[in-house]
Amino acid sequence: MTIEVLYFAALRERVGHPRETISSDALTPRDLVAELAARSEGHRAAFADLAALRCAVDQQLVDLDAPLGAAREVAFFPPMTGG
Template sequence: MTLEVLYFAWLRERVGHPRETVTTDAPTLRDLVAELTARSDGHAAAFADLAALRCAADQQLADLDAPLEGVREVAFFPPMTGG
């Protein structure tokens, strides 16, 4: 499947770009993270601390163990600091 992957805040800075199109067979977000980590040193730095990682699948907050089937847009970002 083909996914749009978005990055925000310091994950975006470490990866080096705000979005990329990814073709993957990863069954879960966690498996996708493992694939993306291997893409570059920047990706590896962005995903170095999974405890500081938040993610969304199709613009809804999701757990790392959430399935990717049917998902079209995934986003990775640090804990949110709104308000």
């Protein structure tokens, strides 16, 4: 499937761009992270600490083990704080 992957904050800085369109067979965001981390050193650095990673699939916050289904967009970002 084709997925639009969005990167925010420090992840965008490490990867080097805010988004990319990829073809993936990932079943979960965790699977997608593994595929992305293998793409470059910047991707590997962006996904080095999964405990500091949040994910949204089609603009809904999800756990890394949630099914991707027919997702069109997956966004990765660091934890957010309120205020």
